[in-house]
Amino acid sequence: MGNQNLGRRLWLLFSNGRLFGCLIGLALINWAAEFGEAASARETRPNILFILTDDQSHRTVGAYPESFPWVRTPHIDRLAAEGIRFAPAWIGTNCIPSRASLLTGLHSTGIQSLRPSADPSLPDFDEQGPVFWPRIFREHGYHTAHIGKWHNSGGTGYGRDWDYQKVWSRLVGGPEFNLNYQSNQLISTNGGEPTLTDGYSTDNYTRWATEYIRGKHRDPEKPWYLWLCYDAPHGPFLPAKRHRDAYQNVPVPIPPDIFPPRPGKPAYMQKVHTWVRGERGIPVMRDSHYEADAVLRRHRDRQQFPKTYPDWVRLYHRPVRALDEAVGELLRALEETGQRDNTLVVFTSDQGLAVGQHGFFDKHAPYEANLAAPLIASMPGTLPQNAVCDVTVSGVDLIPTFFRFADIPLPWPMHGRDLTPLLKNPRAHWPHPAMLIYTIGAWGDDTVDIPDFSAMRLPARGFRVPWYVTLRQGQYKYIRTLVPQEVEELYDLSSDPHELTNLARNRQHRPRLRELRSAALDELHRIGAKFVSHLPPVAGN
Numbered sequence: 001m002g003n004q005n006l007g008r009r010l011w012l013l014f015s016n017g018r019l020f021g022c023l024i025g026l027a028l029i030n031w032a033a034e035f036g037e038a039a040s041a042r043e044t045r046p047n048i049l050f051i052l053t054d055d056q057s058h059r060t061v062g063a064y065p066e067s068f069p070w071v072r073t074p075h076i077d078r079l080a081a082e083g084i085r086f087a088p089a090w091i092g093t094n095c096i097p098s099r100a101s102l103l104t105g106l107h108s109t110g111i112q113s114l115r116p117s118a119d120p121s122l123p124d125f126d127e128q129g130p131v132f133w134p135r136i137f138r139e140h141g142y143h144t145a146h147i148g149k150w151h152n153s154g155g156t157g158y159g160r161d162w163d164y165q166k167v168w169s170r171l172v173g174g175p176e177f178n179l180n181y182q183s184n185q186l187i188s189t190n191g192g193e194p195t196l197t198d199g200y201s202t203d204n205y206t207r208w209a210t211e212y213i214r215g216k217h218r219d220p221e222k223p224w225y226l227w228l229c230y231d232a233p234h235g236p237f238l239p240a241k242r243h244r245d246a247y248q249n250v251p252v253p254i255p256p257d258i259f260p261p262r263p264g265k266p267a268y269m270q271k272v273h274t275w276v277r278g279e280r281g282i283p284v285m286r287d288s289h290y291e292a293d294a295v296l297r298r299h300r301d302r303q304q305f306p307k308t309y310p311d312w313v314r315l316y317h318r319p320v321r322a323l324d325e326a327v328g329e330l331l332r333a334l335e336e337t338g339q340r341d342n343t344l345v346v347f348t349s350d351q352g353l354a355v356g357q358h359g360f361f362d363k364h365a366p367y368e369a370n371l372a373a374p375l376i377a378s379m380p381g382t383l384p385q386n387a388v389c390d391v392t393v394s395g396v397d398l399i400p401t402f403f404r405f406a407d408i409p410l411p412w413p414m415h416g417r418d419l420t421p422l423l424k425n426p427r428a429h430w431p432h433p434a435m436l437i438y439t440i441g442a443w444g445d446d447t448v449d450i451p452d453f454s455a456m457r458l459p460a461r462g463f464r465v466p467w468y469v470t471l472r473q474g475q476y477k478y479i480r481t482l483v484p485q486e487v488e489e490l491y492d493l494s495s496d497p498h499e500l501t502n503l504a505r506n507r508q509h510r511p512r513l514r515e516l517r518s519a520a521l522d523e524l525h526r527i528g529a530k531f532v533s534h535l536p537p538v539a540g541n
Contacts (some may be wrong), residue, residue, distance in 0.1 A: 021389070024272075025403075039441070041459070044342070047225070047226075049346070050228065050229065051228050052099075053355040054232060054349065055350070055352070056233055056323070056352065056373060057352035058088040058374040059352075061076050061080075062075050062076070063076065063080040063376075064085070068250070068252070071320075073320065075324045075327040075331065076115030076327050076330075078327075078328075079347055081386070083378025083384065083385060084376065084378070084383060084384060084423065085389070086389045088368065088374070089374065089394070090373075090395065091375070091396050092215045092350050092436070093371065094350075094440075095151050095351075095434050096151050096441075099151050099229075102399065103161075104133065105410075105412075106415050108437055108439045109447045109527060110442075110444060110528065111444055135157075136408060137225050137408065140406070142222060142223050143219050143223070143225070144225045145163060145164040145222045145226045146161075146167060146227045147165070149229040150169040151170050151171070155191075158191035158475045164190065164212065164266055165189070166491075168186065168188075170231075179235075181236065181238070182232060182319065185197050201461055202231075202240065202322040202326055209228050209333075210330060213333040214333055215337070223406075225402070233316055233317070233320050234291075235292060236291045237320045239318035242363075243322060246321055247314045247318065248346050252309070254356070255356045255358070256498065257358055258356045258357070259277070259359065260273060260359060264501065264505070265489065267486065268463050268464065268466060270361075272360060272365075275309060275359060276332055282309065283356065285309075285312065292305040312356075313356070341380050342379075343379065344383075344396065345376075346376070346377050348375045348398075348400045350372060350373070351370070352372045353373050354370040357369030358370075366479045366500075368493070368499060369499075381411075384425075387426045389427070393434055394416060394435060394436065397416035400414050401416075401418050401423070433523060434472045435469065435471045436469075437468075440467065447529070447531055448531060449531065449534075453466040453467070453482075454483075461536050466482060466483050469520050471516060475492055475493055476491070476522055478513070479518060481533065484536040487505070487538070487540065488504045488538050489504055490512065491503065492504065
């Protein structure tokens with residue numbers, strides 16, 4: 001209205017009852033009205049702050065009932081209280097595939113990361129690799145930024161996908177630097193040469209992100225999208241110095257299947273033997289942790305890495321304390337700049353991490369302990385507050401949701417589903433299953449043929465997680481390991497959240513098994529996974 005009043009005042013100034021003045025005045029009124037509408041549209045288009053941590057299980061967040069009672073994450077818990085806490089989410093299976101899916105909205109079967117595809121419906125491909133969807137946001141008036149970890153091959157997309165970028169690329173610098181997850185990182189700014197940067201990575205990323213939120217390095221007239229990629233608590237699990245004594249001597253129960261055998265599970269699961277019995281039966285790590293060992297070897301870090309299972313769990317939780325402080329700083333920056341109510345904040349991780357469960361200290365495998373990540377969405381005044389959504393959703397679902405919030409049409413068919421109905425009503429009926437596909441390091445056209453797992457060279461630890469498809473529908477979860485004559489797996493996560501009892505061979509549950517097997521095949525067909533036509537036979541069929 002202020003701009004329209006300005007037009008009217010100018011009309012009175014110039015008209016003096018003359019036709020020419022009237023025409024000018026009317027033009028000014030129209031201009032002011034159009035300007036006001038454009039400004040209003042610009043002001044109401046939401047910002048999106050997408051916070052992605054690394055290897056963070058939902059068990060490390062106090063707002064989740066699966067966390068230990070001693071976990072302290074007050075700022076992340078506050079974010080959940082001011083928004084929606086989803087059931088532990090399936091964002092991805094591993095670092096690189098998760099990020100590739102979050103940049104394309106596609107599962108690994110649809111991502112052309114190694115070479116272009118002849119399929120015109122898939123994302124474009126240029127000398128930097130796949131063209132990721134933030135480019136589309138730029139074309140529709142958003143200012144886009146990426147701060148933190150970059151973990152994909154090819155270029156980082158500055159000037160194409162991102163207006164502003166300050167990143168640590170794990171693939172740059174060779175063995176000397178590629179495990180510097182928490183310190184001494186090679187940071188590249190806006191596509192420039194990486195420079196060695198002091199300081200704790202979580203604190204650095206938070207400082208650069210809050211500067212961006214407060215207006216530095218961006219166009220203040222545009223809505224913004226910031227992908228903030230922390231690299232904690234990923235190994236070597238180095239906490240900030242101020243948190244090195246956190247969680248001392250807190251009680252840590254031992255997972256029931258930390259040692260084999262694991263009845264009902266596939267053959268490779270009987271070889272997962274990361275932990276052995278130590279004094280008084282307390283598990284100790286069988287071999288040194290390769291990421292922690294590398295830090296001691298190359299950088300002479302003074303932190304002594306633990307041996308016993310309880311001490312490893314305590315160490316794993318310590319870097320999360322700095323992440324929690326970071327969330328507090330980010331929310332403060334949004335509030336102090338008046339952007340909190342117009343910013344969709346999404347907090348999650350690329351996947352979880354099993355620390356002892358099923359014998360692992362790893363991700364990759366199809367179990368909740370390995371995969372499940374926190375997922376919290378908050379936008380006061382737009383989304384419900386202090387709400388819980390019991391639906392498990394996938395990482396690929398986030399991207400069409402962002403496009404819906406920004407009111408931008410999808411640039412290509414995506415595998416995910418827009419979560420807006422659940423964001424409006426967390427208890428709404430959601431008929432869609434969640435699915436994850438694990439193809440190790442294969443993408444797109446290279447996932448047509450399933451490899452012969454028996455011919456694969458095993459790593460030093462003696463086992464490898466083979467390709468699999470896992471699907472969750474309601475309380476039930478289905479796993480199909482893509483090895484000939486391997487057992488299928490079916491779990492009732494409401495009564496068996498630790499996935500200890502495989503129901504697939506139980507006669508009573510065979511109808512449910514057939515139903516979920518069919519649902520998994522339907523999903524594979526829906527997304528165009530070409531290996532679905534020649535899946536290996538399962539045991540008993």
